[in-house]
Amino acid sequence: MQEKALELLKLYRLRNTAMRRQVLELFLKAGHKALSSSNLESALEKTDRITLYRTLKTFERNGIIHQAIDGSGVTKYALCHGQCSEHDHMDDHPHFHCKDCGKTICLEGKIQNNVKVPKGFIVQQKHFILEGTCSDCSN
Amino acid sequence: MQEKALELLKLYRLRNTAMRRQVLELFLKAGHKALSSSNLESALEKTDRITLYRTLKTFERNGIIHQAIDGSGVTKYALCHGQCSEHDHMDDHPHFHCKDCGKTICLEGKIQNNVKVPKGFIVQQKHFILEGTCSDCSN
DNA sequence: TTTATAAATGCAACAATGTTGCAAAAATAT
DNA sequence: ATATTTTTGCAACATTGTTGCATTTATAAA
Ligand SMILES: [Mn+2]
Ligand SMILES: [Mn+2]
Ligand SMILES: [Zn+2]
Ligand SMILES: [Zn+2]
16 A cells, blocks of 8 residues: 555655655555545544645645545545546536435446436536435445 | 414424514525525524524424534535435435525425445435536526 | 755634523413 | 423634645755
8 A cells, every 4th residue: 555655656756754654555445435534543653633734735635536426424535546637527426325324335337317407507517316225334 | 474484384283483473484495495594694683693503403304404514614504305304314306506605595306316326335315416506607 | 965945734613503401571371 | 371392692612714924845957
């Protein structure tokens, strides 16, 4: 994971700092699971929430992570698996939010939509949230 | 509108207070538009944000209003037009969020979904958010 | 390898929002 | 009119988002 993290930082021309390395490793480890600031904070050795905040913004801006909208009111991010770029995130997949454990994960597949919007409305992005119980919690 | 508000309070057996009447009237006037606490606060004459908070919770609990999840990070509520009940909201319709003016509205129609969830996952609710530019902002 | 430069960090500071406890006030039931 | 039950308003606290600025650090240049 460490190599992958360094690789990514180099690829995106971001300076190699302890915070960035660690946060990136946590996202790589998380895979399709979305992480909140507080998730990350408790997993980090040294934690300054402002620096973390800016790190997340930087990663988001660069298309390394995307916000996983889950309707919980908690801001969560997950690794971009496809190819995202600045302000043009391709995270066009549904998210599942478990009400029991609070976990949010990125699901496979594109969002289908046959929603009719009123005249004059222009749709630029879509978010599909499924809420319920995850496999860990349903047993 | 005043009569309608009083009617609803009676129907749900909620005590007729100034805050409840006014908030309800604002929702009735808003129609399909979702309102945030701060929206409401600036529209109210007398505003105690805690009382407003509890009023919204009460209305939500009773199925008078539902949260309009729009991914903006701002909690917004809109009138339940169908028949919602405690903890069983039927707000099974998409929401449109305008990035330009921040407005969120409830769209017509049920949410379609052909999303495949992994084994063991149980879906209880769905949210569909369309983001873009509303008719007021697209001109 | 040292030094210069550009960027990131850490802290203070502030705002907004969510949330509970509790005494006082108000709405309804008796 | 009075008793009972709810609601309100305030204090208080927590979490999160956000910016400015001086200091530190990473990288580029010499
Ligand atoms: Mn995702
Ligand atoms: Mn709605
Ligand atoms: Zn779960
Ligand atoms: Zn708009």
